[in-house]
Amino acid sequence: MDIYGKVKALISEQLGVEEGELTMDTSFEDLDADSLDIVELVMALEEEFNLEISDDEVEKIKTVGDVVRYIEAHA
């Protein structure tokens, strides 16, 4: 599975949304994710891709595409 596919699967699992609903442009605000949801998602991403995402970086992540681009650049 490519990074986009893995990220979509993780977000789907963490936030309880259908993978089919997710595009690169889907924002976490649209998904009604609160700050604790984001913390849990970041934890899951860190474990899946074996990296650490700093709080400053987390602040900048607004959409599914932001996550995919961050992972592609850092994994």
Next chain:
Amino acid sequence: MRLAGKVAIVTGASRGIGRAVAVALAREGAAVVINYASNGEAALETLAKIGEAGGRAVVCQADVSDWEACESLVRSALDNFGKVDILVNNAGVTRDNIVARMKKDEWQAVLDTNLTGAFNLVRAAMRPLLRQKSGGRIINISSVVGLAGGVGQANYAAAKAGLIGLTKSLARELAGRQITVNAVAPGFIDTEMTAALPEELKKNMLAQVPLGRAGTPEEVAQLVAFLAADAAGYITGQVIAIDGGLVMQ
């Protein structure tokens, strides 16, 4: 056995209320990390008591006012028992003095251990608690002094009242994850901490207790064990006084 399969960390469990809580949780089937800051011998006595009762426990030295030490305390639970379900923030110190005479370090030492220590442990345990997705229990040992104040105990009262604010905020933040957060506010309990008080003061304090006696650490421990159990799953953000009726809210 209401806590079979659960893992608990009890801070300040070498003596007093903390020891009784550690023993009570272990009797209910929880595996317990017995935390202590300085009295290793007393912590081993707690361990022995749990062993006699057929429970499982390990001892872990950590000063809860130290952020990294709290991380090692959580790691001890994960390494020994594979997870963490229950946190009991009990570690507490006193540096009694009237405010007019209180030194900065007397203020700070009490805040650092009694209030910041609880934050440190909760923060350190947050990742495993969330990742396990199996709910959880956080029980903070406050004090009736945190509700009513106390002469010579501004630092202690401030820290214990602070624990109540921490409790209610955490209860709101974590409710969606089925992690309950409650505070227990003991009154006059027979421990080494209260034994150190002047006789006259003890007599005066006991005279104000409607039930007319000091409580025991075991009585407080039974309340904590209940709050830790599945049976208490609908209780969160509460402060439960156990004080012989001293402070009726």
